Amino acid sequence: MANTQIAAARSGTITEEMERVAKRENRDPAFVRQQIADGQAVIPANRHHDALDPMIIGREFATKVNANIGNSETTSDLETELEKLHTAVHYGADTVMDLGTGSDLDAIREAHVDHSPVPIGTVPLYEAVKQAGSPEAITTDLLLEIIEKQAEQGVDYMTVHAGVLAEHLPLTDGRKTGIVSRGGSIVARWLEEHGEQNPLFQIYDEICEVFAEHDVTFSLGDSLRPGCLADACDEAQYAELDTLGELTRRAWEYDVQVLVEGPGHVPMDRIAENVRRQQDVCDGAPFYVLGPLVTDVAPGYDHITSAIGAAIAAQAGAAMLCYVTPKEHLGLPDDEDVRDGLAAYRIAAHAGDVANGLPGARDWDDALSEARYEFDWREQFSLALDPDRAREYHDQTLPEDNYKEARFCSMCGVEFCSMRIDQDARADGEMAQLAATTDLESSPAAEVNLPPVGTHDAERSTGRDVDE
Ligand code: SF4
Numbered sequence: 001m002a003n004t005q006i007a008a009a010r011s012g013t014i015t016e017e018m019e020r021v022a023k024r025e026n027r028d029p030a031f032v033r034q035q036i037a038d039g040q041a042v043i044p045a046n047r048h049h050d051a052l053d054p055m056i057i058g059r060e061f062a063t064k065v066n067a068n069i070g071n072s073e074t075t076s077d078l079e080t081e082l083e084k085l086h087t088a089v090h091y092g093a094d095t096v097m098d099l100g101t102g103s104d105l106d107a108i109r110e111a112h113v114d115h116s117p118v119p120i121g122t123v124p125l126y127e128a129v130k131q132a133g134s135p136e137a138i139t140t141d142l143l144l145e146i147i148e149k150q151a152e153q154g155v156d157y158m159t160v161h162a163g164v165l166a167e168h169l170p171l172t173d174g175r176k177t178g179i180v181s182r183g184g185s186i187v188a189r190w191l192e193e194h195g196e197q198n199p200l201f202q203i204y205d206e207i208c209e210v211f212a213e214h215d216v217t218f219s220l221g222d223s224l225r226p227g228c229l230a231d232a233c234d235e236a237q238y239a240e241l242d243t244l245g246e247l248t249r250r251a252w253e254y255d256v257q258v259l260v261e262g263p264g265h266v267p268m269d270r271i272a273e274n275v276r277r278q279q280d281v282c283d284g285a286p287f288y289v290l291g292p293l294v295t296d297v298a299p300g301y302d303h304i305t306s307a308i309g310a311a312i313a314a315q316a317g318a319a320m321l322c323y324v325t326p327k328e329h330l331g332l333p334d335d336e337d338v339r340d341g342l343a344a345y346r347i348a349a350h351a352g353d354v355a356n357g358l359p360g361a362r363d364w365d366d367a368l369s370e371a372r373y374e375f376d377w378r379e380q381f382s383l384a385l386d387p388d389r390a391r392e393y394h395d396q397t398l399p400e401d402n403y404k405e406a407r408f409c410s411m412c413g414v415e416f417c418s419m420r421i422d423q424d425a426r427a428d429g430e431m432a433q434l435a436a437t438t439d440l441e442s443s444p445a446a447e448v449n450l451p452p453v454g455t456h457d458a459e460r461s462t463g464r465d466v467d468e
Helices: 003-008 014-023 029-037 078-090 105-115 123-130 141-155 164-172 182-194 204-214 235-253 268-281 300-317 335-354 361-373 375-385 387-395 420-428 428-436 444-449 458-462
Strands: 062-069 095-098 120-122 157-160 215-218 258-260 286-288 320-322
Touching: 003 014, 003 029, 062 078, 062 335, 078 095, 078 105, 078 335, 095 105, 105 120, 105 141, 120 123, 120 387, 120 444, 123 141, 123 157, 123 182, 141 157, 141 204, 141 375, 157 204, 164 182, 204 235, 215 235, 215 300, 235 258, 235 268, 258 268, 268 286, 268 300, 286 300, 300 320, 300 335, 320 335, 335 361, 375 387, 420 428
Parallel strands: 062 095, 062 320, 095 120, 120 157, 157 215, 215 258, 258 286, 286 320
Antiparallel strands: none
16 A cells, blocks of 8 residues: 555544644544545645645645745755745745756755755656756656656655646647646647657656655646636646546545646636636646736736735635746746745635635634734734734834834824724714714615615616606
C-alpha cells in the first residue's frame, strides 16, 4: 500500500497530519480523514519535508492562498530566494510555488524545503526545459528523472501538465491569445515537433508511482486556460478539463492526492459555472484557481481584477487561490507587490469563507468591528489583515500616542465622527427617547419611502403623470 495521506485515510487511519490540520481548522479529525479518503481535500505533505506544518486544502475548509516565487535568468542567488520565501509566508501565503528558471535550482529548492513551514510546489517541466535546452529536446526519461529528484528533495505538490492532448491543440486555433500557460506552451511546442502524445500523459502511471512513494500531491495543470475574456469557457478549455477528470481518477487508483488547476481570465457571470463544472467532472477534487481576472483592461491593477474573480470562485467552491500581483503581465514582482497581491487574495479567500458560512470565519470580522466601535485602535491594528499597513496609515495623520485612544480619526474629524456621535446619542438616552416618541407610520419620511418593495412608482415619486 502507498505511504500517503489518502492511503492512510482510506484504511481508516487518522494520521498526525490529519490531527494537526483538524486542530488548525477547528474541525473533527474524523471529518478530515473522510474528506481526504474521498479525495475532496488534500494535505500536501511530502514525507521528506521535515519543516512542514501541515495544512489542508478542500472546499469544506478555509480557502487557501498560494504565492509564486522563484528566480529567473537575471536574478539568482540563494539569499534573495530565501528572503522571497520569508516575505510570502510573512504576508500570509498558505503554500508557495517555486517557479525558478535561473541557476542553482537544486540548492534553492532544497533550501526552500528546509526552511518552509508551508507546502512547497514546483513545475518540473521548467527544469526539464532548462536541462534539455529547448522544449522539443525534452524526453520522457528526463521528465521522470527530474520528477523523481524533486520528490526526493521534499517537494509537496507538483504541477503536471498531463491533461493537454495532441487532439486538443486545433481547438485553440481561433483564440485571441492562444495558449498562455507557460507549461502548456512548452507541451504544445513538443507535440508539434514530435507528432506524438503529450510526454507527461505517456508517463502518467510512472509519475503516479513516484508520487505514491514520497506522498507528492498532483496539481493537474490547466495548459489551455483562457488568457483573455474572449477565450474563456471555450471548447479547448473544457476538453482539457475532461482529461483532467480522467487523470484525477487514475491518480486516486494509486492512492495519490489530487488538486486540479483552473483559469485564468473569466467574466464574472461565468465563474461559478467553471467551478461547478470542475467539481462535477473531477468528482469533487479540490479546485485551485489562478484569479480569475474578470476584465482584461487594467494592467497594473490585476491583483484587484483577479481578486474579484477569486472571491466569486471561493464562494462557488474553489479551495485554493493562486495570487496575482499588480505586476501581472508587466514584470517580475518585488516585495511590495507580493504584499499587495497576498493582501488582495487573503481578502478574497476570507470573503468567500464568510459568504459560505465556514464555521468561525465571521468571528474575525465581528472582533474587528467591535474594536472599531470601541475606538480600540491598537486592537484594530493587531486584528487587521495587514497590521503594519493599518498602523502606518493611521500614523500618517495622527502619529502621537494619545490619538491611539481618540474617539475619531482624521477621515471625518472629531466633529463629524459618526461613531462618536452615535455613541454619545446612545449614552445620553437620546436614541431610546427617539424610539419611544417616533411614530414611523405618520412620519412624512414614511410617505416618501413607500412603497418599500416592488417596481418603482414614477408617478408617486415625481408627482407627475408618467404619460405626460
Ligand atoms: S472619524 Fe469617521 S472614519 Fe474615523 S472613526 Fe470616526 S466615523 Fe470612523
